[in-house]
Each structure stands twice: as C-alpha cells, then as structure tokens.
Amino acid sequence: MLSRLCSLALCSLALVPVAVPAHAGDMSSWSAPEGTAARLIAGGTQGEALLGGVEIRLPPGLKTYWRYPGDSGVPPHFDWSGSQNVEAVEVLWPAPARFDDGGSYSIGYKHDVVLPLRITPKDRAQPVELKLNLDFAVCGKICQPANAALDLALPPGGAGTPSAALAQALARVPRAAPLGEKGEPGIATAKLERSAETPSIRIIADVGNAATADLFVEGPNDDWALPLPVRETGPDGRTVFVLPVDGVPKGADIATAKLRFTLVDGDRAIQVDAPLSAH
Structure with a gap:
C-alpha cells in the first residue's frame, strides 16, 4: 500500500498519531487543532441503524483518497475493534473525483470531506461507544500518511440529526x-x-x-x-x-x-x- 503512496516520489514517512479523549454528544473533538484533522460526528438513525460520519479537514490544495485510490495513493483504513456495543460499521462513500497527478491518475476528494457511516448496534437499548483508529493519506506535492484515534459515545437510539455537511455527503453517496x-x-x-x-x-x-x-x-x-x-x-x-x-x-x-x-x-x-x- 505504502509503495502506491510514495509513487509520487515525494513522501514524508512520519505518521501523525493523535489520541482524542472520549466525547459524548453530536461530535468528537478534532484530532488536531489546525491543518489536517479528523473527527467523528453523529447523525440520528436510519431504520435499525445509527447514522454518523468521519469528517476529514483538509488544508487548501490537498486531497485524500477514495476506497479505490486509482494509479497512486492509499485508501483510508478504519479499525473499529475498540468499539463497544457495535455489531458492524459500514462506510458510505460519497462520489469521488479523478485527479491528474502528471502521468498517473488518483481518485478521491479535495477540500473537507465527510464519509457517512451506518452503525449497527449489538443491542439497540444500550449506548454505543465508537472507537476509531483511522489511517489515511493527505497529498499535495508531498504525500504524508496520517493517523487519528477518535472516540464518540452515542446514547441508545442515536444522537442528534444529520448536520448540513453529513446530509450533503449522504446525498452524494451513489x-x-x-x-x-x-x-x-x-x-x-x-x-x-x-x-x-x-x-x-x-x-x-x-x-x-x-x-x-x-x-x-x-x-x-x-x-x-x-x-x-x-x-x-x-x-x-x-x-x-x-x-x-x-x-x-x-x-x-x-x-x-x-x-x-x-x-x-x-x-x-x-x-x-x-x-x-x-x-
């Protein structure tokens, strides 16, 4: 995977791990105070499932990748293994765009992006604690892998309603x-x-x-x-x-x-x- 990311020849190998304390409510804290950052957001329910999202903040001119990154790049990797009362988490990918990297093409997103989530609790009568270890890549002329550890507690039945950003992302899901x-x-x-x-x-x-x-x-x-x-x-x-x-x-x-x-x-x-x- 990393060989794809470094195919642009300019690559920083230093991961940026950031741990975020547990947070109850409609969203977690950002994983970083400025620049590239990520957070979890809540968004109500859809049938028997809870809705949420992973919001990734990107500085101007940078991009991150879709589930299939194209000729070069690394797709985000989601590790939910630390979550409590979670049967499954499905990532609902908004429609991506193609980027010309000069001789090769990648697929992903520029500007801030929300990746919607469909969360299935093991027990709908009990609260859910989402714990996400997220590995993703951010690229401009230089590509840098990044990591964020995120935590969001959801009450039984979910929390809040979809924000404007989450609603727009859901509308972009094919x-x-x-x-x-x-x-x-x-x-x-x-x-x-x-x-x-x-x-x-x-x-x-x-x-x-x-x-x-x-x-x-x-x-x-x-x-x-x-x-x-x-x-x-x-x-x-x-x-x-x-x-x-x-x-x-x-x-x-x-x-x-x-x-x-x-x-x-x-x-x-x-x-x-x-x-x-x-x-």
Missing part, C-alpha cells in the same frame, strides 16, 4: 442501480471485447453532461487494480468508457467476476454491481 436501467445517469451495457489484440471493457452510459461525467471500475476485492477508463463519444452520441483488461489477479476470470461500476454525473451518481457480458 444510488444502487441495475445494469440497463433507463435514465440519466445509467449504464446501458458493460461488455468484454476480446476481438482486439488487447482485450478491453467497453461501457455505454447515459449521462446528462458527457464532458464531465466519469466512471470508476472495481474488482471483487483489493487484489484487483483495474485501470481508469478513457471517455469516448459513441457513434450514437452516447458516452462510452473503455479500459484495457489489466490489473486482474492471477487465476481470476474477469469474464465471470462481478464488477462494481461507479458512474458520476455532476451531483448525481449510481453504483452498479454486475458481471460483464461477452461480445
């Missing part, structure tokens, strides 16, 4: 959609083409803004490292994304594997989990 769904944004087809010398994946999408829409493709697990697609205009005016078959783990069959397609079209985004169809 909507689950089936392959072939009509409308914008939508992914009409995702095909494996073996006719060329190098096999490729060709995705036809319907989007509202063809000049800025973007697509990210992930494999079934972290062993996959599929390249970022190139955007083209199809013969019928539809948007086409093409990527070579590369970064597939040894022994894996891309023809049968279920892939994840995240299509971002302005303020709208969808996520499609589906296998490819043969061409």
